[in-house]
Amino acid sequence: MTHQPLQPSPEHYPSYRPPSRKQNPRFATAHHKETLAKAFHAGADLYDEIRPEYPSFIGKLAPGKRALDIGAGTGKLTLSLPHDVVLACDPSPDMVRVLQSHGISCWRGTAEDLAVASGSIDAVFCAQAWHWVDAQATCLELDRVLTPGGKTVLVWNTIDVHADPWVLRLTRIMHSGDVQRPDFKPEVHEPLVISEEHHDFWQQTLKAEQLHTLMHSRSYWLRANEKTRQRMTGNLNWYLYEHMGFQPGTEVKIPYRTDAFVLSRYAG
Template sequence: MPDSGPGPTGATPRPVPGLPARAFTMDAKRRRELARAFKAGGAHYDAVRPSYPDAALDFMVPPTARDAVDVGAGTGIFTAQLLGRGLKVGAVEPSEDMLAVLRDRLPEVDAVPGTGEETGLDASSADVITYAQAWHWVDPKAASAEASRLLRPNGQLALVWNQLDVSVPWVHRLARIMHAGDVHRPDFVPPLGPEFHAPESGTWTWEQALTPEQVIALAKSRSYYLRAGAATRARVEHNLTWYLFDHLGHVPGVPFGLPYLTHAWRARLRA
């Protein structure tokens, strides 16, 4: 039986497993352990993860910016969008598997292994530092200090997350089944170091067209699934299959709109 079946009429939905404060306070050892989930599977990640709305990039990238560094770049999904803005872009990513995908798809990008805390890049070399779906994988104080070292005067640090739009009831339930742990509370503010002014935020709602099979593949790209054992993975797949096909009535191979909410923050470097 699915573990997220119908609840009592009028019952308050259980909260989605969200991104807790401890994601930004865990020690480096624990962070590395969790991040190992992404050491492999770059091609799968690249095939199923969404890009970001143009309006989010309008918000995140200063109009005068020339040079950008995308940290935690993964397979280059957001990196490619920065390139599309005419920026010179460098990419930093700790997973060699993801770097291989990024280098194959974006050979013009100088993509190097590294972390947000230690990029290995030259000081004062960027106008904007971006983190797409990645700030919760770093120590925010150390990563802020490194970003301030990389940025030129008046530079900007910009953070963005795509998350399922759990204000939609059926998506809220889907997020629970998927264990979509990067869903923020509305009042969430990412922690930054003292090098930056208080961040400004923006949000945008949109839909991605996916087949039910692609939604299941999306769940398989998430850290919860990647770290899980065989029994837990089988349960997640079973529950998703029941929910998408039996409960919601989607047809195999037929795309439908999956609602997303994109939340971004930008913070200027202090003088």
């Protein structure tokens, strides 16, 4: 008999507060933002193991021969891009190490200073990373490196906290997933504008214990001290195994939404 992943619908387990209504993640200061981003300078292998892939249509949103994936992480999106030449960069040396292990032509670099020739890239992709960059400086840099008619695609995979009350509470415990409202718009500056939007909904199937691994791949966990990590582990164990009644090995469907924004040069 085929075992079907469990999709709970616990109507009596609502979150203690409503979902986020933010347009974008908020940071207290520029230093705070930089500190959080540096959390990803370690933990790349875990990130590569547990983070989900991206829908296949993403790579088709910006056609051309040469593509560049900025803030590429471990290559979750990079490896799916259909372009003839695919380049990648990321500020984290640990992420670049994993990128290189996948055979991707890559280097350590930032979105604000891409280190490629002007007018040399047909398609730029930025998945799960735009909220870490200086949007105004990056838009100017993208205008420099893109060919005439070149496009940029900004992508987010986000746990869909509106799909079921139990998922919202899960993201609160893991400190992940509930950072932007469903109709959010990323910060974009001239000469680029948002020319297209695409949204998709899908599910990732994980075993209950793998939700700990997913939590361990998040910036909050990566920068937390041991006391905080112990508290988070205890809270998640309680929620999964006592409150929700899961067992180790239980397969659970985690709902996701993908938000993609195509940027083009302003034509007006």
